Amino acid sequence: MVYVLDIDGQPLMPTSRHGKVRKLLNNHLAKVAKRCPFTIQLLYQSTKETQPVSLGVDAGSRHIGLAATTEQKVVYQEELVPRNDVVKLLSARRALRSSRKSRKARYRKPRFNNRVHSKHKGWLAPSVEV
Numbered sequence: 001m002v003y004v005l006d007i008d009g010q011p012l013m014p015t016s017r018h019g020k021v022r023k024l025l026n027n028h029l030a031k032v033a034k035r036c037p038f039t040i041q042l043l044y045q046s047t048k049e050t051q052p053v054s055l056g057v058d059a060g061s062r063h064i065g066l067a068a069t070t071e072q073k074v075v076y077q078e079e080l081v082p083r084n085d086v087v088k089l090l091s092a093r094r095a096l097r098s099s100r101k102s103r104k105a106r107y108r109k110p111r112f113n114n115r116v117h118s119k120h121k122g123w124l125a126p127s128v129e130v
Contacts, residue, residue: 001075003039006046013050014075 002021004012015021021040024030033041051070058065068076 001037003034003037005033005039005041006048007042007044009033009041010048011050012042012046012048013070 001014001016002018003014006012021030024042025032025040029044030040030042033039053068053070053075056065056067056069062081064080064082066076066078066080067074
């Protein structure tokens with residue numbers, strides 16, 4: 001399918017007539033707007049008639065199916081596989097950061113017993129002393 005834009009950049013119906021598209025490009029009546037997906041833009045005024053397009057979504061547990069269809073044919077279809085490795089990647093990152101921190105702070109004095117309540121026996125927080 002070749003997607004088509006009018007002279008103002010508004011989308012028209014896509015076409016599968018590659019010979020017609022090639023002639024328009026060779027005669028400088030159209031230019032390539034994007035290469036992926038291949039889209040041309042017309043350089044002349046054309047009618048703005050479009051057909052109604054409906055979107056269908058099939059949300060499965062592992063795959064998501066998308067399709068844009070007119071009454072006669074399929075204009076666009078795709079099967080999308082969402083990422084499911086993010087939790088594993090975050091766990092690996094957390095492990096790497098933890099090992100890096102332990103390597104850098106190897107000879108530092110321990111800081112787990114430097115709190116005020118462990119230094120002064122009988123100490124109470126100011127909010128509790130009232």
